[in-house]
Amino acid sequence: MAGEEKTLVEILEENNQIDLAKYINYVSAPQAGAIATFSGTTRDTFEGKTVVELRYEAYVPMAIRCIKSICASARSSWDLHSIAAVHRLGTVPVGETSVFIAVSATHRADALDACKFLIDELKASVPIWKKEVYSNGEVWKENSEFMERRFELGKNGGGCCNGRKTETKTHSRKGCCATKVKVNDERAGVLDISPR
Amino acid sequence: METQIKNDNSVDSPLVDEGSSVQIKVLFFARARDITGLTELPLDVSSGSTTQDCLNKLVVKFPSLEEICGCIVLALNEEYTTESAIVKDRDELAIIPPISGG
Numbered sequence: 001m002a003g004e005e006k007t008l009v010e011i012l013e014e015n016n017q018i019d020l021a022k023y024i025n026y027v028s029a030p031q032a033g034a035i036a037t038f039s040g041t042t043r044d045t046f047e048g049k050t051v052v053e054l055r056y057e058a059y060v061p062m063a064i065r066c067i068k069s070i071c072a073s074a075r076s077s078w079d080l081h082s083i084a085a086v087h088r089l090g091t092v093p094v095g096e097t098s099v100f101i102a103v104s105a106t107h108r109a110d111a112l113d114a115c116k117f118l119i120d121e122l123k124a125s126v127p128i129w130k131k132e133v134y135s136n137g138e139v140w141k142e143n144s145e146f147m148e149r150r151f152e153l154g155k156n157g158g159g160c161c162n163g164r165k166t167e168t169k170t171h172s173r174k175g176c177c178a179t180k181v182k183v184n185d186e187r188a189g190v191l192d193i194s195p196r
Numbered sequence: 197m198e199t200q201i202k203n204d205n206s207v208d209s210p211l212v213d214e215g216s217s218v219q220i221k222v223l224f225f226a227r228a229r230d231i232t233g234l235t236e237l238p239l240d241v242s243s244g245s246t247t248q249d250c251l252n253k254l255v256v257k258f259p260s261l262e263e264i265c266g267c268i269v270l271a272l273n274e275e276y277t278t279e280s281a282i283v284k285d286r287d288e289l290a291i292i293p294p295i296s297g298g
Contacts, residue, residue, distance in 0.1 A: 040298050056297070057225065057226065058297070059223065059225055059271070059274075059290055059292070061274055062271055062274040062275070062290065063297070065274055065275075087297060087298075098298070099297065099298045119298060122297055122298050123295075123296075123297060123298040125276075125295070126295065126297045126298075127225065127271065127290070127292055127295055127297075128295060128296070128297030128298070129225060129226040129293070129295055129296050129297070130296045130297070131226075140226050140227050140230075140293065140294075140296065141296035142267075142293075142294035142295075142296055143294065143295055143296050143297070143298070146294055146295045146296075147267070147294060150267070150269050150294070153269050153276040154269065154270070154276045154277045154278040154281075155278065160275075160276065
């Protein structure tokens with residue numbers, strides 16, 4: 001059982017910190033000589049503004065589906081053992097981890113390349129949103145990876161992933177609705193689903 | 197010979213639903229939810245409507261949605277879709293503003 005190839009995708013409801021060790025243990029296996037991980041954490045500044053916190057929400061069933069699809073795509077491109085991908089919802093204070101990816105493989109090149117692919121694809125296509133909260137306002141962020149990719153998303157059967165490593169070309173980044181928006185409501189409402 | 201033609205088309209066509217409507221569930225996320233004030237909304241549209249038709253109907257209801265129309269994408273039943281996809285009864289249409297996971 002310990003050596004089985006497996007994939008774990010979780011979206012954690014609010015107020016649950018990501019236990020990095022749990023996911024590293026999950027992907028560990030005797031035959032996997034390499035474990036590559038990525039941890040995304042809340043930064044304290046953005047363009048000179050002090051960030052108080054980030055708040056995440058998601059279209060949970062679709063997000064899980066998308067991440068699983070990205071994992072399947074990674075497996076078709078690299079020789080991998082196990083994958084764990086977890087994203088937290090709700091408020092994530094500065095310094096804490098909002099997203100964590102762990103990939104194991106026999107060799108490090110596969111693990112490292114797949115890990116990069118997984119986070120890049122997640123940022124381009126998984127329906128999760130974050131609001132950046134400053135002391136004097138808040139704004140919904142927009143991933144440039146998504147803005148570059150959005151016209152292709154609905155095509156090819158609507159998959160979250162094109163199924164192969166893509167060279168990301170730099171199209172003009174249209175921040176059409178990226179202007180700062182002050183929101184009076186404290187809580188914008190978050191979709192919660194208990195993790196599986 | 198003369199035959200009397202009944203003009204009532206609805207009698208013998210139980211399987212044809214032209215002109216009838218379907219009801220879908222629309223989900224609003226992030227900025228779209230801020231604009232509409234709703235997380236979800238049932239929407240009645242005529243049978244054969246596209247996702248674009250649905251979006252147009254939503255903009256009529258919530259004119260401020262217009263300001264994000266240029267950068268949203270749509271998902272139908274948890275998969276990204278195009279504006280020309282046809283919606284069916286009980287479909288789930290999600291309005292997806294620019295994402296920012298990770």
